[in-house]
Amino acid sequence: MKKTIITVVGKDTVGIIAKVCTYLADSSINILDISQTIVGGYFNMMMIVDMAGTSKDFNSVADDLEQLGHDIGVVIKCQKEEIFDSMHRI
């Protein structure tokens, strides 16, 4: 299991989740968990995904998602889970 956290932040619009999920499905990246909220009109989504099944390397997935975010007007970040684990778990 190669857990990665994807965060999407930006102005809410139609189809954000659909577009991100389509990309992940096409890349054989499995979604383990999704949570999403809208705060003050701003869309906030966090996904935990497993990248063990994809043939793409981390950098190209991160680049693709960044570009996708740019196209739909949101910011998409891709970070390995360990940074959050080490900061918030003893």
Added chain:
Amino acid sequence: MINTKEVLETNEMIEKENLDVRTITLGISLLDCICSDLEQLKKNIYNKIYDSAKDLVKTGDQISREFGIPIVNKRISVTPIALVGGAACKTKEDFAEIAKTLDEVAKKVGVNFIGGYSALVSKGMTSADRLLIESIPLALSSTDVVCSSINVGSTKTGINMDAVRLMGSIVKETAMATKESDSLGCAKLVIFCNAPDDNPFMAGAFHGVTEADKIINVGVSGPGVVKTALEKVRGENFEVLCETIKKTAFKVTRVGQLVAKEASARLGVPFGIIDLSLAPTPAIGDSVADILHEIGVEHAGAPGTTAALALLNDQVKKGGVMASSYVGGLSGAFIPVSEDQGMINAVEAGCLTLEKLEAMTCVCSVGLDMIAVPGDTKDTTIAGIIADEMAIGMINQKTTAVRLIPVIGKTVGDTVEFGGLLGYAPIMPVNKFSCDEFVNRGGRIPAPVHSFKN
């Protein structure tokens, strides 16, 4: 499983509060490069550093990309060059040749500083140590990224006053040699008491002789994160204040630990230490002085500042120690003037003086750091300031350091601009009374007793 709140908190720290890993520093021993032929020695040094560090920058950037955490600097520290060059260097110019080799290979592998143009002379100087020290003005004026540090005292040995006196002149000569760039050479020269062998921060980093062949040391930072955390507990008592700093320092340090472990694994180099330091930058919101302000003093330097800094420094260590398996280096809050906008503001407001800064160095790392003084400050006065700071380190069994910049051609009221991480600084006044007879005595100040601590 990680929740949204935690993810957002981490990313907020990175994006809005300047959380970063300040440096990954690769320590490299050059002892196996020693050779009596200078040309061969230079080749050995170049090859060893190049082979060891060629992937350092790439690896640092990749870790940064994968975890989404900025790693600001990738650096190298090497064995003190006075030890490495002693057999081959017969003149100052010979030593400066080694500095040029270090500069060349550092630029080749893409690091932004290389430290270790150093001599450890806390008790006495060999002729190689003296030559290296005398070559510093030439070395620092003919290179760009080489940093130099000289250890002139320790709790165990006392203070080598001959070296202190010499360094007073060397600081001044370095200022003269780099006067075209506002005496920038002095920003790359530190004088230490109790210098640590594993410090990852510049300009004082060197790879001590007690270290392994290669080692990864990481310096974390995060004044902005601490400041933001403290904004949420305004008006609360000291217990709440201290707990908040401690918890924040823990989180910041854990990021450093993760990065250090990753870098160590990927480069195949053992992990050395995490340096738990609050290192400011000139960026707005990345200031130790702003934390002191948040704790409750109007400006750094106001009454209460030393106490506030003492508690800050101690809580950072308490939080950080548990977050990392090995802690070392300088580990404490840095209070450089030019690199901290809040400190600059305090000086400009007339609140912070050289004397108050000296008092503050008694309770934090590291010392009188990045302080611009008038260019006509006498050599002996600089030596006197160094001696005072070394005495604080010697008696309190802690590391202290001096990085003063006598800016040639400028005086109180002027401002000097170093650029980048080094920032800018107003020239601070220096006490005009003489200490010539004191620093010209020659010899050593004996080591202090280690009992009867009252």
